[in-house]
Amino acid sequence: MSSPRAKLRFRAVAMRYDDGGRAVQALDGAELEVREREFICLLGPSGCGKSTLLHLAAGFLRPTAGSVLVDGREVSGPGTDRGMVFQQHNLFPWQTVSGNVGFGPRLKGRIGAELDGSVALALEEVGLADFSEHYPPELSIGMQQRVGLARAFANDPDILLLDEPFASLDALTRLQMQRLLLSLWQRRRQTVIFVTHDVEEALLLADRLVLLSPRPGRVTRDISVPLGPREGRPRDRRLPELKEDILSQLLS
Amino acid sequence: MTRNSERRSRSRSSSSPASRDWALPAATLAAALLLWEAVARSGLYPPHLFPPPTAAARALKDMARTGQLGADLAASGRRWLLGLLIGNAAGVLLGAATGAARPLRSSVGTLINALRTIPFLILIPIAMLWLGLGEAEKVAITAWGAAFPVWLNTQTGFLGVERQYVWAAQCLGARGARLYWEVHLRRCIPYIVAGVRVSIATATFALAAAELTGAFEGLGFRIFYSYQMFQVERMMAGIMVVALLGLALDRAFMAAVARLLPWQPEAHE
């Protein structure tokens, strides 16, 4: 399933923020390799630099030391090959649902029926065909994150960076969203980094879990999920034990 | 979820009968006029210094009949609209520039901040010296008054654009001028709207000051001229027209905003 080639690589990455004159070392010596088509979940205590890691991969920020490589080339800025979903302020509130989903395709030069068709299809896939002319604030948080997924997938990136996209959803909605994400992902198997603080969510979604230390963040554990295909995982008997194990590692 | 329910209650109240939205404002205006009438008739103050609104209304009818009111409205309206458009356009452009680039904020922004506290009355002699006694000078003063609130609000909007919006747009392929157009400017619209709303009033203040000197028609001119001629009823009539026009313009502007910007509840009242 995974090729040996690293799609995304963090090499001795350090990131120091300047917080009004006070230096905050968010990451220090972070090493991570993500293979093509691999789905990894990033776990760690709050404030340990998970979001920072995603922002570096996306090219929003440059590391203060070390390097971030995509396909072996150093990341120099944001690009359409890497899609992002944020937990908050994700959708443009001044555009309708279809305006949001069509944003990327429109910038790529798609217009008219071709654009409308691709937007309609993307909305169909997330079950929001009837909401295309609504504005994001009119939708529930769960629906907004559906649109966020549709927008990211509609732009067809190679790498998806998801920053706690389901963190503010209720348990049932979160389960539905996890299924939706997997069904969208399983078609093209993009390389995914998914940040979560929900260990069970990580075990249900990922090929591999990566644990970060408290700030300054470094990768402390790298665990291949020893469970079978994703469809069977919710009922797997090893799930509770694994969850306990990983939680205790996170807390230690 | 909270935003969601707010939104719903908002649309419910806007779908209620229009009469309910108008009833309280209209009643308030009527009550103010009644109070004014009562105080004026009480004899507390000599009526030639404090005429009742009915007397002002009679004077207004007179002014309308002779065509003077129409001419004054046309003259002031032209200056006001032109000044407002020029001032607002300049305000948005300058605000976008100083909001987007820190060096511009430290240089141009500082200069604008120094200039914006100068009272209109002090600027008028300078404008008359440089632009002559005419329409250009009055439009320029009006534009000057209209520009600052829009500049300040646009800059504030630009500085507050959530980084997630910018980043999301960059991931979707937006950069350079396109990014500013698609994200920053769109995100700033509620701020620009609020600035324009304030500028409707500040442009009026500026124009009134400009019509004090070197004008021979216009509402501001009429009010001061009536004062000098001791025609207090006409003065009050002029003031009433300005106040009601200001109110009507603000209402019309907000109604237009509600129609054109359904996506930003903050931009609505």
Ligand SMILES: Nc1ncnc2c1ncn2[C@@H]1O[C@H](COP(=O)(O)OP(=O)(O)O)[C@@H](O)[C@H]1O
């Ligand atoms: N722009 C910033 N300026 C200053 N400090 C920051 C900034 N962004 C993040 N930090 C700090 O860096 C650390 C890591 O942040 P973040 O990557 O958001 O952590 P996480 O996503 O794991 O909760 C935190 O202590 C946070 O306060």
Ligand SMILES: [Mg+2]
């Ligand atoms: Mg975070």
